[in-house]
Amino acid sequence: MRRSKPPGLSTSLRTPQLKAGSRSQLKQLQQLMASALFRPLTAEDRMQPKWVDGRAMNKVAASFIKPNDRLTSFERLEIYNRVYWFRVLDCLYDDYPGLRAVLGEQKFMKLITAYLTKYPSVSFTLRNLGSRLEKFILEEPKWAAPHQRMALDMVRFEWAQVVAFDDPAKPSVTPDDILDAKPEKLRLGLQPYLSLLQLDYAVDEFLIAVKKSESDVLRGEASNVIEAMPKESRRLQKKVRLPKRRRLHLVVHRFDNMLYYKRLEPEAFAILSALRDGDTVANACAIGLAASRRRRFNWSPQIKNWFNDWSLLGWFCRPDSNPKES
Amino acid sequence: MPANLFNNFTDYGIGIGLRVPHYRHILSKKPVVDWFEIISENFMVDGGRPLEVLDAILEQYRVVQHGVAMYFGSADRLNREHLRKLKRLVKRTNTPWLSDHLCWGSVDGRYTHDLLPMPYTFACARVTADNICEARDFLEVPICVENVSSYAEFHASEMTEWEFLGEVVERSNCGILLDVNNIYVSSKNHSFDPYEYLNNVPHHRVGQIHIAGHSKFEKYILDTHDHPVLNPVWKLYAHAVRLVGRTATLLEWDDRIPTFDEVHHEALKATRFINELEDAAA
Numbered sequence: 158m159r160r161s162k163p164p165g166l167s168t169s170l171r172t173p174q175l176k177a178g179s180r181s182q183l184k185q186l187q188q189l190m191a192s193a194l195f196r197p198l199t200a201e202d203r204m205q206p207k208w209v210d211g212r213a214m215n216k217v218a219a220s221f222i223k224p225n226d227r228l229t230s231f232e233r234l235e236i237y238n239r240v241y242w243f244r245v246l247d248c249l250y251d252d253y254p255g256l257r258a259v260l261g262e263q264k265f266m267k268l269i270t271a272y273l274t275k276y277p278s279v280s281f282t283l284r285n286l287g288s289r290l291e292k293f294i295l296e297e298p299k300w301a302a303p304h305q306r307m308a309l310d311m312v313r314f315e316w317a318q319v320v321a322f323d324d325p326a327k328p329s330v331t332p333d334d335i336l337d338a339k340p341e342k343l344r345l346g347l348q349p350y351l352s353l354l355q356l357d358y359a360v361d362e363f364l365i366a367v368k369k370s371e372s373d374v375l376r377g378e379a380s381n382v383i384e385a386m387p388k389e390s391r392r393l394q395k396k397v398r399l400p401k402r403r404r405l406h407l408v409v410h411r412f413d414n415m416l417y418y419k420r421l422e423p424e425a426f427a428i429l430s431a432l433r434d435g436d437t438v439a440n441a442c443a444i445g446l447a448a449s450r451r452r453r454f455n456w457s458p459q460i461k462n463w464f465n466d467w468s469l470l471g472w473f474c475r476p477d478s479n480p481k482e483s
Numbered sequence: 484m485p486a487n488l489f490n491n492f493t494d495y496g497i498g499i500g501l502r503v504p505h506y507r508h509i510l511s512k513k514p515v516v517d518w519f520e521i522i523s524e525n526f527m528v529d530g531g532r533p534l535e536v537l538d539a540i541l542e543q544y545r546v547v548q549h550g551v552a553m554y555f556g557s558a559d560r561l562n563r564e565h566l567r568k569l570k571r572l573v574k575r576t577n578t579p580w581l582s583d584h585l586c587w588g589s590v591d592g593r594y595t596h597d598l599l600p601m602p603y604t605f606a607c608a609r610v611t612a613d614n615i616c617e618a619r620d621f622l623e624v625p626i627c628v629e630n631v632s633s634y635a636e637f638h639a640s641e642m643t644e645w646e647f648l649g650e651v652v653e654r655s656n657c658g659i660l661l662d663v664n665n666i667y668v669s670s671k672n673h674s675f676d677p678y679e680y681l682n683n684v685p686h687h688r689v690g691q692i693h694i695a696g697h698s699k700f701e702k703y704i705l706d707t708h709d710h711p712v713l714n715p716v717w718k719l720y721a722h723a724v725r726l727v728g729r730t731a732t733l734l735e736w737d738d739r740i741p742t743f744d745e746v747h748h749e750a751l752k753a754t755r756f757i758n759e760l761e762d763a764a765a
Contacts, residue, residue, distance in 0.1 A: 184558035325529030
């Protein structure tokens with residue numbers, strides 16, 4: 158096979174080349190390449206033409222990547238740069254449909270690009286890619302403007318679903334286990350997969366509407382056609398009206414390994430939150446009722462029903478420790 | 484009887500990758516499949532649906548673990564938490580061997596979630612072999628390393644990819660998961676002869692073979708796992724089984740996944756080449 162002169166060869170000959178003759182040299186090379194991959198793409202989905210110190214990126218690439226007869230060092234490195242960003246952006250695109258609907262596609266893409274630039278993945282699994290999204294929006298709310306509060310609610314809600322899907326379950330405490338226990342002494346833990354969310358927007362109904370809208374679109378197309386398109390071009394879903402401001406107490410959990418979310422009354426939410434904080438059952442109930450606006454209400458049967466339901470759903474487990482006991 | 488030193492599971496036949504779109508079909512129809520390969524990281528969780536599905540699969544099928552995030556070629560030491568989670572899964576599945584890639588993908592605790600190529604140097608081979616030995620000692624299960632497809636080469640390299648693979652597996656005394664599609668993809672991207680690669684890997688160390696589809700672009704080929712296996716790859720596979728003997732083989736299909744039957748049918752095409760080999764031997 159005749160090989161033409163590689164297009165980037167003259168550049169690479171002038172550029173000092175990185176070696177990999179020891180673990181520390183390998184580490185330097187890997188740090189350089191990873192830094193190149195983590196840098197966001199340009200608006201045209203290309204690798205940035207300048208390096209962090211202002212040097213031309215083709216020179217930096219040529220310092221460690223060989224060109225070939227078809228691609229320059231820059232172009233070969235760019236393949237990895239693009240694959241990295243397409244993979245992580247696609248992952249968050251799929252995992253956060255609610256946030257995407259709150260912000261709109263363009264703002265969503267800008268937000269997650271800024272997020273991943275500041276917080277690259279620190280986990281071996283893409284499952285955890287969005288774990289610091291709430292922290293990021295709190296730190297840099299401008300990316301979610303003008304819907305910061307709604308975006309935060311949605312991120313908490315969508316992350317709670319990741320947790321509910323595969324976080325550990327402890328052995329449940331059954332009604333028989335606590336039959337003779339005194340409420341003044343009894344402490345109950347909540348399952349690690351269960352999240353209690355106090356929200357300002359009805360993001361639960363909104364997410365159901367968003368998913369329905371997206372699935373309606375998908376059902377109308379041949380599945381292979383949709384899969385062949387880049388994610389950003391799936392902008393066919395109907396616009397769903399944003400949720401109105403409304404205080405909401407939500408629990409996100411699983412039952413029989415299926416994911417559920419359920420609205421709670423404020424008193425129930427307060428009781429469960431207190432239990433999670435390590436209060437005894439008696440104290441948790443007192444805290445829950447103290448916050449109630451309802452007067453002249455017979456709470457006894459209501460609380461009994463709640464505890465019965467929660468127990469049947471397997472929400473209770475033995476607490477890890479009793480922080481309020483010591 | 485094993486075809487070679489590292490291949491004690493020649494009876495494993497032809498497997499396919501366990502993928503989410505097929506769960507319902509597999510659990511309800513219970514199709515006859517020689518074995519399933521699971522992506523370890525998808526099941527290194529603490530509870531919920533993934534483990535429920537895995538347990539149901541384990542009741543009916545043989546399962547082999549394949550990892551994508553061990554990063555044997557990373558200059559950093561292996562992540563002990565990752566290893567602990569992996570070992571829990573190994574105990575759950577009883578995988579007869581475990582595979583991961585001859586690559587790196589993380590540095591300083593930051594993950595690219597990609598299978599990045601190594602500079603082919605003796606120093607890098609030592610680093611990689613040390614990591615493989617550490618993983619094997621901790622996990623107490625045989626390890627096969629898989630050659631990756633790549634789109635870039637390093638100035639620092641001192642040898643060919645197949646020489647590097649040989650150096651690593653000899654130093655660490657581990658097996659090879661030979662991905663013939665990856666060899667084909669890299670041979671096109673780096674202009675080498677894929678048969679030279681196949682002829683020069685240590686055949687007695689090949690414990691498993693991967694086959695898959697890829698996508699052609701104007702100036703390079705991408706390893707996309709979203710197509711049936713292409714003819715040049717089948718030819719390489721036929722050559723590989725002639726060299727290494729009957730070997731557990733797995734079809735990877737990870738994107739634009741068709742029906743279970745379609746994937747299984749594609750995988751079973753490999754049987755023809757194994758049968759031809761045995762007919763010739765008879």
